[in-house]
Structures are given as C-alpha cells and as structure tokens.
Amino acid sequence: ESEPQSRTPDFSSGNPLETRNIAFFSTNCVDGTARGIVINTGDRTVMGRIASLASSLEGGQTPISREIEHFIHIITGVAVFLGLTFLILSLILGYTWLEGVIFLIGIIVANVPEGLPATVTVCLTLTA
Known part of the structure; x- marks a missing residue:
C-alpha cells in the first residue's frame, strides 16, 4: 500500500x-x-x-511456441536440403571441394530468417 x-x-x-x-x-x-x-x-x-x-x-510450451518451433524445423530442413543440393551441384559442375562447402554454408546462412522475432512480435501486437 x-x-x-x-x-x-x-x-x-x-x-x-x-x-x-x-x-x-x-x-x-x-x-x-x-x-x-x-x-x-x-x-x-x-x-x-x-x-x-x-x-x-511447470513451464509447458504454449501453442505459439510450438508453432514457431515447428516453423524453425521446417526452415532448417529446407536450408540444409538446399545447401546439400548446391554442394552436390557445385561438385558436379567442377568446382573445388572448398568452393562447394562455401556454397553449402552460404545457402544455409542465407535461409536463416533474421527478421523472425520481429515479425512474430509485430503480428502478436497487431492481433492483441
């Protein structure tokens, strides 16, 4: 008081x-x-x-955190798949092993959604 x-x-x-x-x-x-x-x-x-x-x-998972985690798993799978695909294609096209690994890392990093936390925050703010 x-x-x-x-x-x-x-x-x-x-x-x-x-x-x-x-x-x-x-x-x-x-x-x-x-x-x-x-x-x-x-x-x-x-x-x-x-x-x-x-x-x-107990800190159980909320539905939104489960959805975000599911989305992250999908994005991770797609990024790794595309990275490995470009690694194989670069080796087939005659690039060196190091250049193929650089392609692999570049594709995986490029698929990381840097704006995901900001986007989720804005969406939650607009719907509240």
Whole structure:
C-alpha cells in the first residue's frame, strides 16, 4: 500500500492475508513506534508460500511456441536440403571441394530468417 495505514495490536482475522495487524517483510514504520514478533520465516511465510507456488509451476510450451518451433524445423530442413543440393551441384559442375562447402554454408546462412522475432512480435501486437 502506498499510503500509510494505521495498525493496532488487536487480532482482527485468522487469515493472515485479511488481518490488519501483520507487517510483511520489508514493511516500513513511517511514524510512531512498532514492536513485532516473528511468526514464520522463509518458505513458511505468506510471501514464501507464494514464491514457492510460483516457482513450482511447470513451464509447458504454449501453442505459439510450438508453432514457431515447428516453423524453425521446417526452415532448417529446407536450408540444409538446399545447401546439400548446391554442394552436390557445385561438385558436379567442377568446382573445388572448398568452393562447394562455401556454397553449402552460404545457402544455409542465407535461409536463416533474421527478421523472425520481429515479425512474430509485430503480428502478436497487431492481433492483441
């Protein structure tokens, strides 16, 4: 809370999130005096339970991340196929092995979509 709140030592509720006389970690006393009793520490506090619940969530893949990963696999397959095709064609046409490998690397690098993250971000922004 950004505004100062008055507190009393009276017990107001059994639920720690609803009671008015509990000061959480990093609570500042801006006026007057305060005396407190530590009732829990670490993961046994309300904030600790919230943190442990948030950290225990499994990070499953979202549908958009699955689609992007599928797209990347397709682009990778096409790039490698085209690179190998140009390597074979360059060897058939009489180029040296080194020149063929340069063709292979050039084709694979040329097929990397550098603007993919920006494109996905713009598309998601427009659809939101």
